Amino acid sequence: MKMNKDxxxxxxxxxxxxxxxxxxxxxxxNFEQALLEKYLSYLKKELLSYSILLxxxxxxxELETIYFGGGTPGLLSAEELAQVLDLIxxxxxxxxxxxxxxxxxxxxxTGEKLQAYRKSGINRLSIGVQSFxxxxxxxxxxxxxxxxxxxxxxxxxxxxxxxxxxxxxAIPDQELADWERxxxxxxxxxxxxxxxxxxxxxxxxxxxxxxxxxxxxxxxNSLDAEMYLLARQFLRASGYEHYEISNFARNxxxxxxxxxxxxxxxxxxxxxxxxxxxxxxxxxNHADLSLYMExxxxxxxxxxxxxxxxxxxxxxxxxxMGLRLLEGVSLTEFYKMFNVSLTEYxxxxxxxxxxxxxxxxxxxxxxxxxxGLLLGNxxxxxxxx
Ligand code: SF4
Numbered sequence: 001m002k003m004n005k006d007x008x009x010x011x012x013x014x015x016x017x018x019x020x021x022x023x024x025x026x027x028x029x030n031f032e033q034a035l036l037e038k039y040l041s042y043l044k045k046e047l048l049s050y051s052i053l054l055x056x057x058x059x060x061x062e063l064e065t066i067y068f069g070g071g072t073p074g075l076l077s078a079e080e081l082a083q084v085l086d087l088i089x090x091x092x093x094x095x096x097x098x099x100x101x102x103x104x105x106x107x108x109x110t111g112e113k114l115q116a117y118r119k120s121g122i123n124r125l126s127i128g129v130q131s132f133x134x135x136x137x138x139x140x141x142x143x144x145x146x147x148x149x150x151x152x153x154x155x156x157x158x159x160x161x162x163x164x165x166x167x168x169x170a171i172p173d174q175e176l177a178d179w180e181r182x183x184x185x186x187x188x189x190x191x192x193x194x195x196x197x198x199x200x201x202x203x204x205x206x207x208x209x210x211x212x213x214x215x216x217x218x219x220x221n222s223l224d225a226e227m228y229l230l231a232r233q234f235l236r237a238s239g240y241e242h243y244e245i246s247n248f249a250r251n252x253x254x255x256x257x258x259x260x261x262x263x264x265x266x267x268x269x270x271x272x273x274x275x276x277x278x279x280x281x282x283x284x285n286h287a288d289l290s291l292y293m294e295x296x297x298x299x300x301x302x303x304x305x306x307x308x309x310x311x312x313x314x315x316x317x318x319x320x321m322g323l324r325l326l327e328g329v330s331l332t333e334f335y336k337m338f339n340v341s342l343t344e345y346x347x348x349x350x351x352x353x354x355x356x357x358x359x360x361x362x363x364x365x366x367x368x369x370x371x372g373l374l375l376g377n378x379x380x381x382x383x384x385x
Contacts, residue, residue: 007064007095008054008278009260012043012084013271014073015289018108022141022210023168025202027273027287028071035289040080042293044087046270049301051091054268060093065257066100068122074104078116085121099124099256106144106152114159125156125163126195126255132185133178136171140199141206146185153189162253164193169227170219171199179227183234192253196231196246198224225374232373245324245368245376262325264318272302281308311338312385315345319366320380323359328367342366349382 016031016039017024029035054061066088068081076084081102088094101124102117109127117125131137132146144152156163167186169179186194201207201218210216232242240248244262247255260267266278273287283306286292295302309317315338322329334342343350343361350366353359358372358379372379 007062009065009067009257009265009267010063010088010092011067011069011257011267011269011271011274012073013071013269013274014068014076015039015071015272016075017070017072018075018143020141020206022139022206023199023202025205026071029289031072031075036075036080039289039293040076040084042296043084043271045296046302047084047087047091049296050268050270060091062093062095063088064095064098065260066094066098067257068102070103072105072108073102074108074113078113078120081117081122082120089121101126101255101257103128104156105142106149107142109152109155111155111158114156118159123160123162124255125160127153127156127163127165127191129153129165129186130168131171132182133174136168136174136178136182139171139173140168150185150189153191157189162192164195164253164255165189165191166195166197167231168197168199169231170224172216172219174219174227176223176226176230180230180234183231187234187238193247193249193255194235194240195255196228196248198228228374243326245326245373259325262321264314264321280314281306283307310385314338315340315342316383316385319346319383323366323368323372323379324376326367326373328365331361331364331366346383353379353382 013027015028016036017028018031020028051060066085068076073081085100100122102122103126105128128142129149130140130142132149134145137145137149153163153165165186167182169182199219201211211218235248236242240250241254242248243254244258247258249255259265267276268278269276269285272285272289272292275282275284283303285302286295286304292302315334318334318337319329319342329342331342343366350359350361353372354361357369358375360367360369368376368379
């Protein structure tokens with residue numbers, strides 16, 4: 001599971017959707033084939049610029065993971081996807097065991113597409129299911145119903161031997177029994193990986209307007225926590241390892257790309273709104289398709305902002321990102337990276353969190369306790385510089 005330290009993960013943002021889900025604040029615009037084709041030519045330009053910038057002494061940068069996220073990357077035809085992947089394999093060195101993931105929605109999946117995706121080099125799918133309850137799916141503004149979700153997951157299983165499903169809980173008016181039924185249906189379908197999200201009502205979304213208009217009430221925190229614990233109990237009892245606060249996997253199927261983020265490892269994001277982290281610097285692109293293309297037209301990278309993290313900020317990030325993993329942060333790795341002992345540097349914070357029963361130290365690692373899993377944000381705040 002550990003990745004070579006000299007490698008990068010690559011994230012590609014495909015900012016198109018067939019209509020907007022009511023809860024979503026990711027950057028995307030309405031799907032139009034002509035605009036998508038134009039966009040892909042710019043995405044290739046950006047990839048080429050980074051391949052030149054990052055090549056050291058004639059050596060190509062090695063990619064360990066590739067992740068097509070969105071938006072709805074499943075709107076790409078297999079041919080369009082294969083063209084992008086061909087360019088990546090010409091310009092970067094692609095590990096033969098690279099994890100190559102594609103986010104897909106049930107409504108845009110067909111057997112023909114799945115077969116062609118597999119042939120083009122995709123070896124993992126992340127399927128945006130969200131719920132197996134039709135009322136909840138329509139509340140969220142999804143374009144599929146529960147029957148279609150089940151059918152498309154079964155279809156995906158005919159072509160892919162590694163796929164994940166996303167589920168959302170704490171949906172207004174969702175009862176514990178509804179959530180239990182969604183979990184049961186998920187488990188019956190035996191996905192290799194499950195990601196859970198507690199519904200957040202984000203500012204500027206149609207859901208936020210409905211909430212302000214008093215059309216529904218938010219789920220209270222205690223039910224939210226109960227739902228989380230129920231999912232944890234269900235999934236663990238069904239053979240899934242709980243390896244990150246919100247993620248569960250069968251043995252050998254953890255998300256290698258997402259582990260990069262939690263392990264404080266470098267990654268490059270291309271496309272509007274995507275984020276990168278390299279050499280202690282975080283930088284991100286303009287979340288605006290026209291501006292993104294304009295910058296590339298002018299021969300510039302479409303970067304909106306760059307922040308060089310101080311040593312103190314890097315230490316804090318390594319700790320609070322790593323604590324999201326149930327295995328926690330390796331004290332030895334931390335020392336190797338910063339030449340300082342984690343337990344000495346954060347002695348005061350650790351003592352406080354230990355006395356509150358939120359973290360534990362053992363086997364050369366610092367990690368969250370069961371109680372800490374529910375109160376992760378409180379723990380992470382303690383480490384902020
Ligand atoms: S498909 Fe995904 S990215 Fe697009 S609107 Fe829905 S949740 Fe957002």
